[in-house]
Amino acid sequence: MTQEELFKVLVAHCKEYGFIFPSSEIYDGLAAVYDYGQMGVELKNNIKQYWWNAMTRLNENIVGIDSCIFMHPRIWEASGHVGAFNDPLIDNKDSKKRYRADVLIEDYLAKIEEKMNKEVEKGRKRFGEAFNEEQFRATNPNVLREKAKYDEVHNRYKKAEDANDLAEYKQIIVDCGIVCPISGTCNWTDVRQFNLMFSTSIGSTSEGASTIYLRPETAQGIFVNYLNVQKTGRMKIPFGIAQIGKAFRNEIVARQFIFRMREFEQMEMQFFIKPGTELEWFKKWKEQRMKWHVNLGMGAENYRFHDHEKLAHYANAATDIEFLFPFGFKELEGIHSRTNWDLGRHQQYSGRKIEYFDPEEGVAYTPYVVETSIGVDRMVLAVLSHSYKEEKLENGETRVVLSIPAPLAPVKAAVLPLVKKDGLPELAQKVMDELKYDFNCQYEEKDSIGKRYRRQDAIGTPYCITVDHQSLEDGCVTVRERDTMSQERVKIEDLRALIDKRVNLNNLLRNL
Ligand code: GAP
Numbered sequence: 001m002t003q004e005e006l007f008k009v010l011v012a013h014c015k016e017y018g019f020i021f022p023s024s025e026i027y028d029g030l031a032a033v034y035d036y037g038q039m040g041v042e043l044k045n046n047i048k049q050y051w052w053n054a055m056t057r058l059n060e061n062i063v064g065i066d067s068c069i070f071m072h073p074r075i076w077e078a079s080g081h082v083g084a085f086n087d088p089l090i091d092n093k094d095s096k097k098r099y100r101a102d103v104l105i106e107d108y109l110a111k112i113e114e115k116m117n118k119e120v121e122k123g124r125k126r127f128g129e130a131f132n133e134e135q136f137r138a139t140n141p142n143v144l145r146e147k148a149k150y151d152e153v154h155n156r157y158k159k160a161e162d163a164n165d166l167a168e169y170k171q172i173i174v175d176c177g178i179v180c181p182i183s184g185t186c187n188w189t190d191v192r193q194f195n196l197m198f199s200t201s202i203g204s205t206s207e208g209a210s211t212i213y214l215r216p217e218t219a220q221g222i223f224v225n226y227l228n229v230q231k232t233g234r235m236k237i238p239f240g241i242a243q244i245g246k247a248f249r250n251e252i253v254a255r256q257f258i259f260r261m262r263e264f265e266q267m268e269m270q271f272f273i274k275p276g277t278e279l280e281w282f283k284k285w286k287e288q289r290m291k292w293h294v295n296l297g298m299g300a301e302n303y304r305f306h307d308h309e310k311l312a313h314y315a316n317a318a319t320d321i322e323f324l325f326p327f328g329f330k331e332l333e334g335i336h337s338r339t340n341w342d343l344g345r346h347q348q349y350s351g352r353k354i355e356y357f358d359p360e361e362g363v364a365y366t367p368y369v370v371e372t373s374i375g376v377d378r379m380v381l382a383v384l385s386h387s388y389k390e391e392k393l394e395n396g397e398t399r400v401v402l403s404i405p406a407p408l409a410p411v412k413a414a415v416l417p418l419v420k421k422d423g424l425p426e427l428a429q430k431v432m433d434e435l436k437y438d439f440n441c442q443y444e445e446k447d448s449i450g451k452r453y454r455r456q457d458a459i460g461t462p463y464c465i466t467v468d469h470q471s472l473e474d475g476c477v478t479v480r481e482r483d484t485m486s487q488e489r490v491k492i493e494d495l496r497a498l499i500d501k502r503v504n505l506n507n508l509l510r511n512l
Contacts, residue, residue, distance in 0.1 A: 042410030067221025092180035314341030402460030
């Protein structure tokens, strides 16, 4: 199965097993908006808890807040979002479809790269063991031709991006013969900037109403509460404020399932520090955040840093933690050294002094900030895409299993009476009552035990507990482990400790 096919299968699996549904589906859906189902919400909550506890419990100097989605419109002027939170947009006059000009060019470049990679794979097959990829790339005429084309377009594109030259974007599209995938024509409008913020109005009368925005990031809610938290929490620099909440962006190209949505959730932490120490903290947070990811056991090789060469004017360092999604390495989290730009701008726009008085050094300053920002939904996608496996079993059957890191699994244990009679359901219910206060458990008595195991594998339940006739006599049950499918007999009173050992989130946190 290709990665593309696998991704389609994953999307269907998410729907079939109650993880993620297209929003408003009975009305034919709403593009790039998704709802979380009964399994998805549990997974999402577990991810949020892992992040929240890692931030606010493991760091005595980080506290949390929950600010509102609606904020004073001046905040978005101060933050620069009204003026510059734009994507370059282009319309095809024949299909009337709208695209992001930069994405059209990037897709074109990706196709050239794909062609080069195909040539390399052909070479690898032809030369076998003796194949030297570096030499092949440097000498093969087909690869060299494509490389020259790639470099030329890439250089033009980067220059246009740096200069914010929208006319050059269009010229590149025309020169490369990039056509609209719907109409197949090159009949394009000019490129223009499109602001990504959703706006609405607040106030009960049309005269008194004013435009406000749905926040495009949660970070500004932290910045504007800096003084409140610092003062009321008697926080000393360095300290952090963490927040989890919804953000909204009117993405023009919203695709790849929950990777890029119009309504999504962020987990952001702003770490307030003394000016001059930001690069040291930036390095620390880079390490810390990578550790948080790798600690989940999804393979260190599936993550990498992508340091930004082009920095926003207010940043003096920035990196992405990229994850190997089925469609390649893509941004999962951003870590940014934002200087004192945001606090400085809010000081200027609000007229309120936003400073920290350092009691030890006797000086006042506007703190610098290192930010860590991760999308909850992207994290859900990372976990699901990494966990989905189709395994061939010894008996020739295939089982679909989600090997979700156990502390994040939506359901931790399923309690299954072997048959629906002979007092087994009653005993199974007692087992449920024993476990339900500590773990999210499911009770299932329908279908054969084999079918029930498969259903639990498909939602990633680490343990299945089968209550059989023997259980009535010896007080033991069969515990089947998800990944190895191994089975052992365990006393009912020992179940809690056995499950807890593997699924308790605190064990993950202890390794950080
Ligand atoms: N406060 C900084 C900030 O918002 P960002 O790189 O624009 O930075 C941070 O977003 C993270 O939010 C990204 O790394 C990604 O995980 C997530 N994110 C951004 N846009 C998204 C979208 N349209 N859909 C889903 N997640 C998104």
